[in-house]
Amino acid sequence: MSYPYQITSLAQYHVDYRKSIEDPEGFWAAVADNFLWRKKWNRVLDWNFSEPKVEWFAGAKLNITENCIDRHLATMADKPAIIWEPNNPEERVRTVTYARLHKRVCQFAQVLKNNGVKKGDRVCIYMGMVPELAYAVLGCARIGAIHSVIFGGFSAQSIADRLEDANVEFIVTCDGAYRGGKDIPLKSIIDDALIGNKTVKRVIVYTRTRTPVSMIKGRDVWWEDEMDIAEEQVEKNGSISFPAEEMDAEDPLFILYTSGSTGKPKGVVHSSAGYMVWTNYTFVNVFQYKPGDVFFCTADIGWITGHSYIVYGPLSAGATSLMFEGIPTWPDAGRFWDIVDKHKVNTLYTAPTAIRSLMSYGLDPLKGKDLSSLTVLGTVGEPINEEAWHWYDENIGKQKCPIVDTWWQTETGGIMMSNIAGITPSKPGWATLPLPGVQPVLLDEKGNIIEGSDFAAECLKASPPVGGGGLEGAGNLCIKAPWPAIIRTTWGDHERCRTNYFATYPNLYFTGDGALKDAAGNYRITGRVDDVLNVSGHRIGTAEVENAINIHAGVVESAVVGYPHEVKGQGIYAYVIYNGHHGDEDMRRQDILQTVTRVIGAIARPDKIQFVTGLPKTRSGKIMRRILRKIAEGEMQNLGDTSTLLDPGVVEEIKQGKL
Ligand code: WT7
Numbered sequence: 001m002s003y004p005y006q007i008t009s010l011a012q013y014h015v016d017y018r019k020s021i022e023d024p025e026g027f028w029a030a031v032a033d034n035f036l037w038r039k040k041w042n043r044v045l046d047w048n049f050s051e052p053k054v055e056w057f058a059g060a061k062l063n064i065t066e067n068c069i070d071r072h073l074a075t076m077a078d079k080p081a082i083i084w085e086p087n088n089p090e091e092r093v094r095t096v097t098y099a100r101l102h103k104r105v106c107q108f109a110q111v112l113k114n115n116g117v118k119k120g121d122r123v124c125i126y127m128g129m130v131p132e133l134a135y136a137v138l139g140c141a142r143i144g145a146i147h148s149v150i151f152g153g154f155s156a157q158s159i160a161d162r163l164e165d166a167n168v169e170f171i172v173t174c175d176g177a178y179r180g181g182k183d184i185p186l187k188s189i190i191d192d193a194l195i196g197n198k199t200v201k202r203v204i205v206y207t208r209t210r211t212p213v214s215m216i217k218g219r220d221v222w223w224e225d226e227m228d229i230a231e232e233q234v235e236k237n238g239s240i241s242f243p244a245e246e247m248d249a250e251d252p253l254f255i256l257y258t259s260g261s262t263g264k265p266k267g268v269v270h271s272s273a274g275y276m277v278w279t280n281y282t283f284v285n286v287f288q289y290k291p292g293d294v295f296f297c298t299a300d301i302g303w304i305t306g307h308s309y310i311v312y313g314p315l316s317a318g319a320t321s322l323m324f325e326g327i328p329t330w331p332d333a334g335r336f337w338d339i340v341d342k343h344k345v346n347t348l349y350t351a352p353t354a355i356r357s358l359m360s361y362g363l364d365p366l367k368g369k370d371l372s373s374l375t376v377l378g379t380v381g382e383p384i385n386e387e388a389w390h391w392y393d394e395n396i397g398k399q400k401c402p403i404v405d406t407w408w409q410t411e412t413g414g415i416m417m418s419n420i421a422g423i424t425p426s427k428p429g430w431a432t433l434p435l436p437g438v439q440p441v442l443l444d445e446k447g448n449i450i451e452g453s454d455f456a457a458e459c460l461k462a463s464p465p466v467g468g469g470g471l472e473g474a475g476n477l478c479i480k481a482p483w484p485a486i487i488r489t490t491w492g493d494h495e496r497c498r499t500n501y502f503a504t505y506p507n508l509y510f511t512g513d514g515a516l517k518d519a520a521g522n523y524r525i526t527g528r529v530d531d532v533l534n535v536s537g538h539r540i541g542t543a544e545v546e547n548a549i550n551i552h553a554g555v556v557e558s559a560v561v562g563y564p565h566e567v568k569g570q571g572i573y574a575y576v577i578y579n580g581h582h583g584d585e586d587m588r589r590q591d592i593l594q595t596v597t598r599v600i601g602a603i604a605r606p607d608k609i610q611f612v613t614g615l616p617k618t619r620s621g622k623i624m625r626r627i628l629r630k631i632a633e634g635e636m637q638n639l640g641d642t643s644t645l646l647d648p649g650v651v652e653e654i655k656q657g658k659l
Contacts, residue, residue, distance in 0.1 A: 279414045430523065
């Protein structure tokens with residue numbers, strides 16, 4: 001494959017950026033011309049942010065799996081599409097060629113059809129990181145079903161809520177999943193999620209760990225049996241195997257739930273054509289992908305990073321995507337480096353939290369590992385601190401690999417701001433420049449665009465710039481116009497999409513992030529400005545954690561804030577008013593943690609729980625989180641004005657009891 005839209009020089013970046021802003025329709029039509037369409041679009045872009053309504057390539061017909069698989073078969077049938085590295089390094093690696101991927105995806109699409117799945121139906125996928133997860137995702141896309149992948153760390157209750165929200169009728173899962181030294185009983189968690197559920201008709205179970213599972217007659221079927229039946233059927237169709245469903249450009253491709261500032265996660269909806277073009281364009285450009293490169297994104301497919309940069313971006317570009325079942329620290333902290341060495345990985349794309357965690361093991365785990373295949377490194381998910389950036393640069397990239405710091409969100413579908421590997425300059429801790437098609441703008445709280453305002457000066461005092469250079473401003477980060485993979489709606493509740501993203505500032509998409517901008521136009525993301533935490537690169541709403549804690553019988557009230565955590569980026573700090581009498585403080589903490597694990601999942605467990613007799617509230621009953629946040633951060637002075645508090649005495653008590 002060739003990529004005529006690949007940016008090959010700094011000058012071209014500037015030319016392309018300008019073109020994309022001055023003539024977005026012409027620019028994206030030219031990019032989109034390089035894909036496989038059953039029918040081309042009538043109109044490239046139609047939009048308004050007030051509803052919001054965004055349509056890219058309206059009238060076009062396509063199937064994303066024909067772009068990710070079929071179109072590569074003529075020239076790359078034997079090329080590895082997926083290299084699968086198992087949790088246990090002793091187990092056999094699986095290499096899935098494009099031809100094999102085609103066969104398996106077609107077979108699984110047939111399985112879905114045999115089980116009654118139709119275009120537009122929602123299919124929940126709750127699996128470990130096995131190639132079958134990719135087959136399941138692509139199988140859904142092939143028949144036009146909407147996949148909703150749920151990360152294996154979420155609890156039965158979280159799954160139940162998501163099943164209900166999207167009226168799901170079909171589930172694909174595994175008996176269990178291996179993650180480091182643990183076996184996670186996925187099917188049994190699904191069984192719990194299905195207690196009382198009335199909509200799910202079929203559960204397809206792939207055998208991975210061969211843990212005992214209950215299989216309910218008439219509802220549960222084995223993946224292997226279904227695939228055998230389907231194999232005979234698709235073979236009758238010859239090379240077509242399973243004809244892909246013809247989709248409209250704007251038909252939904254998937255739902256992915258993510259946390260916001262309210263208690264209930266929202267189902268972010270992405271559509272087919274725009275998402276395809278954007279993930280491919282950003283993949284090819286940011287990482288400067290070259291044919292033959294092995295691309296290793298360490299995320300789980302349960303998150304957007306895995307959707308966009310393990311599955312759709314790399315495969316649509318005909319790349320080799322490395323999929324890893326395990327975790328970075330098992331059997332030891334050299335696992336990533338073993339994988340890079342063993343598979344001659346060219347691009348490694350991971351999260352700052354993983355880098356910080358591996359840093360803490362020192363350089364021993366790197367001994368004897370050949371990392372010379374690496375040419376590009378990437379980070380995603382949270383701001384990267386300079387120390388981690390330099391460690392990554394010196395010890396992994398040997399100062400020869402550009403590091404791309406990619407800023408984006410579940411809602412943006414793909415990378416929005418990043419340096420372009422080896423082409424635009426990097427700046428440690430900065431996501432640097434917007435990609436073509438992205439028009440960022442910084443605003444103050446009143447909605448004024450910031451260009452050296454007082455508000456900017458104030459923000460800069462609170463968060464001084466690093467790396468020198470003049471600063472132009474700081475504020476809340478918004479985007480002025482749609483890019484192809486912008487969120488289309490939140491499932492089942494379009495108004496929620498509007499109020500969440502398009503109402504804070506009229507006619508702008510509001511990211512929820514704060515940012516600094518330097519005089520050269522580079523951006524540094526400073527973190528969320530809403531009540532959303534970023535724990536190890538995972539998004540968790542404080543309200544969601546509070547709801548979970550409050551479910552515990554002994555809890556009267558709670559308030560959750562984030563605090564800086566050396567490895568996780570942010571840790572979860574919970575202040576809890578408790579009035580039970582069961583066990584000592586430590587036992588009560590464990591009970592609360594158990595409750596949170598049940599309600600959301602282990603990823604939302606607070607790192608610290610402080611019992612308090614009251615919370616700092618204003619006379620109108622509003623919790624003053626600013627004070628709680630400062631105390632959790634260890635800032636005991638300068639708590640600001642506490643005179644408006646109902647009971648200023650409570651602050652003293654909280655300060656005394658800080659953990
Ligand atoms: C939030 C989105 C994007 C995939 C993984 C997370 C933070 C993301 C960066 C970065 C600073 C970053 C933002 C954003 N974030 N990338 N390079 N530098 N912050 O997806 O769960 O939707 O979270 O992650 O705060 O809003 P997500």
